[in-house]
Amino acid sequence: MLEINQLCKSFTSGSGEKRIILDELDLTVNAAERVAIVGPSGSGKSTLLNLIGALDAPDSGTILLNGESVFSKTEAELAVFRNHSVGFVFQSHHLLPQFSLKENILLPVLAQQRNIDQLVLERADYLMERLGIASLQKQRPSQLSRGECQRTAVARALINRPKILLADEPTGALDQHSADQLVELLLQLNREEKVSLLVVTHAMRVASQMGKIYNLTDGKLLIK
Ligand SMILES: Nc1ncnc2c1ncn2[C@@H]1O[C@H](COP(=O)(O)OP(=O)(O)O)[C@@H](O)[C@H]1O
Numbered sequence: 416m417l418e419i420n421q422l423c424k425s426f427t428s429g430s431g432e433k434r435i436i437l438d439e440l441d442l443t444v445n446a447a448e449r450v451a452i453v454g455p456s457g458s459g460k461s462t463l464l465n466l467i468g469a470l471d472a473p474d475s476g477t478i479l480l481n482g483e484s485v486f487s488k489t490e491a492e493l494a495v496f497r498n499h500s501v502g503f504v505f506q507s508h509h510l511l512p513q514f515s516l517k518e519n520i521l522l523p524v525l526a527q528q529r530n531i532d533q534l535v536l537e538r539a540d541y542l543m544e545r546l547g548i549a550s551l552q553k554q555r556p557s558q559l560s561r562g563e564c565q566r567t568a569v570a571r572a573l574i575n576r577p578k579i580l581l582a583d584e585p586t587g588a589l590d591q592h593s594a595d596q597l598v599e600l601l602l603q604l605n606r607e608e609k610v611s612l613l614v615v616t617h618a619m620r621v622a623s624q625m626g627k628i629y630n631l632t633d634g635k636l637l638i639k
Protein backbone atom coordinates (compact mmCIF):
# COMPACT_ATOMS: atom_id res chain seq x y z
CA MET A 416 0.00 0.00 0.00
CA LEU A 417 2.69 2.48 1.12
CA GLU A 418 6.17 1.56 0.01
CA ILE A 419 9.20 3.70 0.75
CA ASN A 420 12.60 2.80 -0.67
CA GLN A 421 16.00 4.31 0.01
CA LEU A 422 14.55 7.63 1.09
CA CYS A 423 17.13 10.34 1.76
CA LYS A 424 16.55 13.82 3.10
CA SER A 425 19.03 16.35 4.38
CA PHE A 426 18.77 19.96 5.47
CA THR A 427 21.45 22.58 5.12
CA SER A 428 21.79 24.75 8.18
CA GLY A 429 22.30 28.51 8.18
CA SER A 430 26.04 28.01 8.41
CA GLY A 431 25.97 25.88 5.26
CA GLU A 432 26.49 22.60 7.06
CA LYS A 433 24.56 19.66 5.59
CA ARG A 434 22.73 17.42 8.08
CA ILE A 435 21.41 14.08 6.92
CA ILE A 436 18.02 13.47 8.53
CA LEU A 437 16.74 10.42 6.66
CA ASP A 438 19.39 8.03 5.36
CA GLU A 439 18.27 5.40 2.83
CA LEU A 440 15.17 4.74 4.86
CA ASP A 441 12.85 1.89 3.89
CA LEU A 442 9.29 1.35 5.12
CA THR A 443 6.30 -0.67 4.00
CA VAL A 444 2.83 -0.15 5.42
CA ASN A 445 0.13 -2.56 4.27
CA ALA A 446 -3.55 -1.84 3.88
CA ALA A 447 -5.28 -1.55 7.28
CA GLU A 448 -1.96 -1.93 9.10
CA ARG A 449 -1.18 0.09 12.24
CA VAL A 450 2.35 1.39 12.60
CA ALA A 451 3.92 3.58 15.27
CA ILE A 452 7.14 5.55 14.88
CA VAL A 453 8.98 6.64 17.99
CA GLY A 454 12.33 8.34 18.34
CA PRO A 455 14.03 11.28 19.97
CA SER A 456 13.00 14.83 19.25
CA GLY A 457 14.75 16.06 16.12
CA SER A 458 15.29 12.55 14.71
CA GLY A 459 13.22 13.29 11.60
CA LYS A 460 9.78 11.86 12.37
CA SER A 461 7.85 14.90 11.17
CA THR A 462 10.16 15.19 8.17
CA LEU A 463 9.23 11.63 7.19
CA LEU A 464 5.48 12.22 7.51
CA ASN A 465 5.76 15.45 5.53
CA LEU A 466 7.50 13.59 2.71
CA ILE A 467 4.82 10.88 2.67
CA GLY A 468 2.14 13.57 2.55
CA ALA A 469 4.03 15.30 -0.29
CA LEU A 470 4.37 18.46 1.76
CA ASP A 471 8.10 18.33 1.08
CA ALA A 472 10.36 16.60 -1.48
CA PRO A 473 13.17 14.11 -0.73
CA ASP A 474 16.76 14.34 -1.97
CA SER A 475 16.41 10.84 -3.42
CA GLY A 476 14.46 7.64 -3.00
CA THR A 477 10.90 6.67 -3.80
CA ILE A 478 7.55 6.78 -2.07
CA LEU A 479 4.83 4.72 -3.69
CA LEU A 480 1.24 4.86 -2.54
CA ASN A 481 -0.84 2.15 -4.19
CA GLY A 482 1.96 1.75 -6.71
CA GLU A 483 1.92 5.40 -7.70
CA SER A 484 4.85 7.69 -7.16
CA VAL A 485 4.00 10.72 -5.10
CA PHE A 486 6.72 12.83 -6.69
CA SER A 487 5.93 12.30 -10.35
CA LYS A 488 2.77 14.38 -10.03
CA THR A 489 2.05 17.88 -11.24
CA GLU A 490 1.05 20.54 -8.68
CA ALA A 491 -2.64 20.10 -9.56
CA GLU A 492 -2.41 16.31 -9.19
CA LEU A 493 -0.54 16.78 -5.92
CA ALA A 494 -3.32 18.92 -4.50
CA VAL A 495 -5.81 16.14 -5.25
CA PHE A 496 -3.40 13.55 -3.84
CA ARG A 497 -2.94 15.44 -0.57
CA ASN A 498 -6.66 15.87 -0.31
CA HIS A 499 -7.73 12.30 -1.08
CA SER A 500 -4.98 9.73 -0.62
CA VAL A 501 -3.64 10.75 2.76
CA GLY A 502 -5.26 12.20 5.86
CA PHE A 503 -3.16 14.32 8.23
CA VAL A 504 -3.60 14.87 11.96
CA PHE A 505 -1.08 17.03 13.81
CA GLN A 506 -0.38 17.69 17.48
CA SER A 507 -2.33 20.92 17.27
CA HIS A 508 -5.57 20.56 15.41
CA HIS A 509 -5.24 23.50 12.95
CA LEU A 510 -8.99 24.00 12.83
CA LEU A 511 -10.10 27.34 11.41
CA PRO A 512 -11.58 29.45 14.23
CA GLN A 513 -14.16 31.25 12.11
CA PHE A 514 -15.87 28.04 11.01
CA SER A 515 -18.10 25.61 12.88
CA LEU A 516 -16.96 22.09 13.72
CA LYS A 517 -18.97 20.66 10.80
CA GLU A 518 -17.68 23.28 8.36
CA ASN A 519 -14.13 22.48 9.41
CA ILE A 520 -14.73 18.80 8.64
CA LEU A 521 -16.04 19.73 5.18
CA LEU A 522 -13.17 22.10 4.33
CA PRO A 523 -11.08 19.53 2.40
CA VAL A 524 -14.12 18.97 0.16
CA LEU A 525 -14.91 22.68 -0.17
CA ALA A 526 -11.30 23.27 -1.18
CA GLN A 527 -11.94 21.38 -4.41
CA GLN A 528 -15.60 21.72 -5.24
CA ARG A 529 -18.11 24.42 -4.64
CA ASN A 530 -21.11 22.24 -3.98
CA ILE A 531 -21.18 19.53 -1.41
CA ASP A 532 -23.26 16.56 -2.41
CA GLN A 533 -25.51 14.52 -0.17
CA LEU A 534 -23.10 11.60 0.12
CA VAL A 535 -20.39 13.87 1.54
CA LEU A 536 -22.82 15.37 4.05
CA GLU A 537 -23.80 11.87 5.10
CA ARG A 538 -20.11 10.98 5.46
CA ALA A 539 -19.59 14.02 7.70
CA ASP A 540 -22.64 13.09 9.80
CA TYR A 541 -21.40 9.52 10.09
CA LEU A 542 -17.90 10.57 11.19
CA MET A 543 -19.23 13.10 13.72
CA GLU A 544 -21.50 10.43 15.15
CA ARG A 545 -18.68 7.91 15.24
CA LEU A 546 -16.30 10.35 16.93
CA GLY A 547 -18.88 11.49 19.48
CA ILE A 548 -19.02 15.12 18.34
CA ALA A 549 -22.34 15.23 16.47
CA SER A 550 -24.05 17.30 19.14
CA LEU A 551 -21.27 19.91 18.87
CA GLN A 552 -21.41 20.39 15.11
CA LYS A 553 -22.50 24.03 15.19
CA GLN A 554 -19.88 25.06 17.75
CA ARG A 555 -16.72 26.96 16.88
CA PRO A 556 -13.31 25.49 17.83
CA SER A 557 -12.92 28.02 20.67
CA GLN A 558 -16.02 26.51 22.30
CA LEU A 559 -14.60 22.98 22.24
CA SER A 560 -12.17 21.08 24.45
CA ARG A 561 -8.81 20.03 23.05
CA GLY A 562 -9.97 16.43 22.80
CA GLU A 563 -13.08 17.49 20.88
CA CYS A 564 -10.97 19.63 18.54
CA GLN A 565 -8.64 16.71 17.92
CA ARG A 566 -11.56 14.38 17.18
CA THR A 567 -12.83 17.02 14.73
CA ALA A 568 -9.39 17.03 13.10
CA VAL A 569 -9.63 13.23 12.70
CA ALA A 570 -13.04 13.57 11.04
CA ARG A 571 -11.64 16.24 8.69
CA ALA A 572 -8.70 13.96 7.84
CA LEU A 573 -11.03 11.07 7.01
CA ILE A 574 -13.77 12.93 5.11
CA ASN A 575 -12.34 11.98 1.71
CA ARG A 576 -11.75 8.34 2.71
CA PRO A 577 -7.93 8.31 2.50
CA LYS A 578 -6.10 5.00 2.40
CA ILE A 579 -3.74 6.08 5.16
CA LEU A 580 -3.94 8.41 8.13
CA LEU A 581 -0.68 10.13 9.07
CA ALA A 582 -0.74 11.34 12.65
CA ASP A 583 2.11 13.42 14.09
CA GLU A 584 1.97 13.33 17.91
CA PRO A 585 -1.84 13.31 17.77
CA THR A 586 -2.21 12.97 21.54
CA GLY A 587 0.70 15.25 22.45
CA ALA A 588 -1.54 18.09 23.61
CA LEU A 589 -4.19 15.95 25.31
CA ASP A 590 -4.74 14.78 28.87
CA GLN A 591 -4.62 11.04 29.48
CA HIS A 592 -8.36 10.49 29.27
CA SER A 593 -8.79 12.41 25.99
CA ALA A 594 -5.67 10.73 24.61
CA ASP A 595 -7.01 7.25 25.43
CA GLN A 596 -10.35 8.15 23.90
CA LEU A 597 -8.72 9.42 20.70
CA VAL A 598 -6.54 6.34 20.31
CA GLU A 599 -9.52 4.03 20.88
CA LEU A 600 -11.44 5.87 18.14
CA LEU A 601 -8.48 5.66 15.75
CA LEU A 602 -8.29 1.91 16.36
CA GLN A 603 -12.03 1.51 15.75
CA LEU A 604 -11.86 3.50 12.49
CA ASN A 605 -8.81 1.48 11.42
CA ARG A 606 -10.82 -1.72 11.88
CA GLU A 607 -14.05 -0.45 10.36
CA GLU A 608 -12.73 1.54 7.40
CA LYS A 609 -9.49 -0.38 6.82
CA VAL A 610 -7.58 2.89 6.87
CA SER A 611 -3.89 2.33 7.64
CA LEU A 612 -2.50 4.25 10.61
CA LEU A 613 1.01 5.70 10.71
CA VAL A 614 1.35 7.36 14.08
CA VAL A 615 4.34 9.29 15.37
CA THR A 616 4.26 9.43 19.14
CA HIS A 617 6.32 9.92 22.27
CA ALA A 618 3.81 7.96 24.31
CA MET A 619 4.59 4.24 24.62
CA ARG A 620 1.01 3.85 25.80
CA VAL A 621 -0.08 4.97 22.31
CA ALA A 622 2.67 3.17 20.37
CA SER A 623 1.93 -0.14 22.07
CA GLN A 624 -1.60 -0.08 20.61
CA MET A 625 -0.23 -0.20 17.07
CA GLY A 626 0.69 -3.47 15.37
CA LYS A 627 4.33 -2.52 14.80
CA ILE A 628 6.66 -0.04 16.46
CA TYR A 629 9.68 1.42 14.69
CA ASN A 630 12.39 3.55 16.23
CA LEU A 631 13.75 6.29 13.99
CA THR A 632 17.47 6.51 14.76
CA ASP A 633 20.33 7.75 12.63
CA GLY A 634 18.00 8.27 9.69
CA LYS A 635 16.70 4.69 9.59
CA LEU A 636 13.77 2.78 11.03
CA LEU A 637 14.55 -0.12 13.35
CA ILE A 638 11.79 -2.44 14.50
CA LYS A 639 11.32 -2.31 18.26
N1 LIG B 1 12.62 22.98 6.85
C1 LIG B 1 13.72 22.69 7.56
N2 LIG B 1 14.88 23.34 7.37
C2 LIG B 1 16.00 23.02 8.08
N3 LIG B 1 16.03 22.06 9.02
C3 LIG B 1 14.90 21.40 9.27
C4 LIG B 1 13.68 21.65 8.56
N4 LIG B 1 12.71 20.81 9.02
C5 LIG B 1 13.32 20.07 9.97
N5 LIG B 1 14.61 20.40 10.11
C6 LIG B 1 15.56 19.76 11.04
O1 LIG B 1 15.53 18.36 10.81
C7 LIG B 1 15.63 17.65 12.03
C8 LIG B 1 14.46 16.73 12.18
O2 LIG B 1 13.29 17.49 12.42
P1 LIG B 1 11.86 16.83 12.63
O3 LIG B 1 11.56 15.96 11.48
O4 LIG B 1 10.92 17.94 12.93
O5 LIG B 1 12.12 15.93 13.95
P2 LIG B 1 11.08 15.22 14.91
O6 LIG B 1 9.71 15.37 14.32
O7 LIG B 1 11.55 13.79 15.00
O8 LIG B 1 11.23 15.90 16.24
C9 LIG B 1 15.73 18.71 13.13
O9 LIG B 1 17.09 18.88 13.44
C10 LIG B 1 15.17 19.94 12.48
O10 LIG B 1 15.75 21.08 13.02
Ligand SMILES: [Mg+2]
Nearest residue numbers: 460461462583
Ligand atom coordinates in the same frame (compact mmCIF):
# COMPACT_ATOMS: atom_id res chain seq x y z
MG1 LIG C 1 8.03 16.27 15.05
